[in-house]
Amino acid sequence: MRFLENESLKPYNTFGLDVKARHFVEIESEKELVHFLLNHEWAKKPLLPLGGGSNILLTKDFEGTVIKLSLNGKRIIKEDNDFVKVAISAGENWHEFVLWAIRQNFGGVENLSLIPGNIGTAPIQNIGAYGVELKDVFVSLSAVEIESGQVHYFTHEACEFGYRDSVFKRANKGKFIITEVTLQLTKQNHQLKMSYGAIQDQLKVDSVSEPTIQDISNAVIAIRQSKLPDPKEIGNSGSFFKNPVISNGQFAELKSKFPDVASYPNGQDHTKVAAGWLIEKAGFKGLKRGAIGVHEKQALVLVNYGGGEGKELKALSSEIQEKVKEIFGISLEAEVNIL
Ligand SMILES: Cc1cc2nc3c(=O)[nH]c(=O)nc-3n(C[C@H](O)[C@H](O)[C@H](O)COP(=O)(O)OP(=O)(O)OC[C@H]3O[C@@H](n4cnc5c(N)ncnc54)[C@H](O)[C@@H]3O)c2cc1C
Structure with missing residues (x-):
């Protein structure tokens, strides 16, 4: 755990806005998080969980405690010939995970290449792009209830996913901190999603006639880089x-x-x-x-x-x-x- 005071949040949000957090704590495990929430005086202030800071507009200094979630690691929890279930810690970077999955030839997240942010935040707005949403590969998640420090388990149904929406934007808003997400990916017979014209056009440019998940990922990355500004630059x-x-x-x-x-x-x-x-x-x-x-x-x-x-x-x-x-x-x- 790392504790800081009056910390500038400029490096932690993709808008690059220079506001300060009165208190800032960096957490590296679920156990640390529970311990912090139940015992530390800073946990009694207003709390702001923070992933990659890519979906947040900070309009003023934050007078409470920013909890930077740096929980890392992933593990395969089940697999057979067709499917694999992977549990990923909240602080893992989403796009790094996608690239890892493609290297293992695990399919399902290739259309979601290059979306910024962390794994733990992806279910909150059910991230989506090019005809695929997180809910299509989602199995379950673990989250710590802020009030009690208890670990809860949410099934697909319990997350109530909608378009850029979930229960964590409605009834459970501000009540839980997500610590781990489990996804199910395909090991063979990948269901490629190519209905978006832009993907088909890019595959033609790349001279790909029988696309793999790697080809789809490359196409999505090329499309996104051509039309979306890189937060590192703007x-x-x-x-x-x-x-x-x-x-x-x-x-x-x-x-x-x-x-x-x-x-x-x-x-x-x-x-x-x-x-x-x-x-x-x-x-x-x-x-x-x-x-x-x-x-x-x-x-x-x-x-x-x-x-x-x-x-x-x-x-x-x-x-x-x-x-x-x-x-x-x-x-x-x-x-x-x-x-
Ligand atoms: C260039 C660019 C392109 C993008 N393209 C897409 C796109 O195609 N599709 C799409 O869906 N989104 C897109 N986004 C939005 C963003 O990438 C996603 O919303 C992403 O899931 C945000 O993750 P984050 O970790 O950066 O969230 P943050 O900004 O860190 O947090 C977002 C919110 O979630 C809360 N939070 C963070 N972590 C947790 C946690 N573990 N538990 C509970 N609450 C938490 C925060 O308090 C905050 O309210 C894009 C953003 C950028 C900058």
């Missing part, structure tokens, strides 16, 4: 807003006014509208305002060019929400956790 948190899901009736009305609206079917009765398209049409794409702005290639990504402040980004996000509502009658919901 501070950002990926998609700032969720893509709004509206009824087919509401969508028909929208399409009659805006025939080129970008959208995807979402079940039988609903349509998912591309939030990036709405923001671009509202005139924000490429906007620069002092040190912050909206990315020039992807309007869904708000950026800190360096030296910007969280409260400026929050104000810009509210302005975008208001304008989109005024023009299209659609409410945008933040995907990023604003603090």
